[in-house]
Amino acid sequence: MSKDMGKVPEGFEELPEGLGFTDVLRPVYRRIDPDKKELRLGMYVQAQHGNMIGICHGGVLMTLADIAAAQSVHFARDELAGSPTISLNFDFVSAAREGDWIEAHTELVELKRLFAFASGTIRCGDKVITRYSGTIYTPDHEGFDANIKKIARLHGREA
Numbered sequence: 001m002s003k004d005m006g007k008v009p010e011g012f013e014e015l016p017e018g019l020g021f022t023d024v025l026r027p028v029y030r031r032i033d034p035d036k037k038e039l040r041l042g043m044y045v046q047a048q049h050g051n052m053i054g055i056c057h058g059g060v061l062m063t064l065a066d067i068a069a070a071q072s073v074h075f076a077r078d079e080l081a082g083s084p085t086i087s088l089n090f091d092f093v094s095a096a097r098e099g100d101w102i103e104a105h106t107e108l109v110e111l112k113r114l115f116a117f118a119s120g121t122i123r124c125g126d127k128v129i130t131r132y133s134g135t136i137y138t139p140d141h142e143g144f145d146a147n148i149k150k151i152a153r154l155h156g157r158e159a
Contacts, residue, residue, distance in 0.1 A: 006044065006101065008029055008042070012030065012031045012042055014029050015027075015028045015030055022063075022067055024063070025043060025063060025064065027044075028041060029041070029043060037076055038106075040104065041064055041067060043102060044099065044101055045097060045098050055097055056095065056096040056129070061102075061122055061129065062090060065104055066088055069118040069120065069132065069136060070085060070118075071106075072109050072118050073109055073116040073136045073138065075109075076109040077138060083116070083138050083139070084136070085135070085136055086134075086136065087134060088132060088134040089132065091130065091132075093130060094127055096122075096129045101125075102123065102124050103124075104120060104122045105120045105121055105122075107119060112138075115136065116136045116138050117134070118133065119132065119134070
């Protein structure tokens with residue numbers, strides 16, 4: 001695994017270890033703005049994130065977007081909960097390369113009774129790398145909350 005490629009932008013902190021599949025992206029950083037109920041995720045594209053043609057693997061981008069969309073829904077609901085993704089759609093617009101800092105920005109969250117809809121972009125500076133939109137299940141029961149402590153750690157909170 002290579003080291004961080006540069007200085008992490010101000011306001012971002014590294015996600016803790018032990019968050020399940022999220023750990024494969026490490027190091028991943030978050031910036032939380034509780035006033036806006038916004039979570040941004042960022043990372044440097046490193047060698048282990050690349051594909052055989054030398055750009056950031058689509059699976060890395062999809063994983064980052066999935067986490068950002070679901071966590072943005074949690075912030076909008078102001079609730080820590082297990083909320084599985086029902087669908088996630090992508091448009092790969094451009095490429096990110098090793099050394100690039102990329103950020104997931106969920107720009108729209110719409111809440112319904114049992115589902116939420118989220119959409120956003122992953123950017124490298126002003127350049128859009130990926131557009132995403134998804135449907136997140138927001139159950140009204142505790143069946144998905146077995147790992148609530150991990151969910152709280154992703155938000156930088158205590159369960």
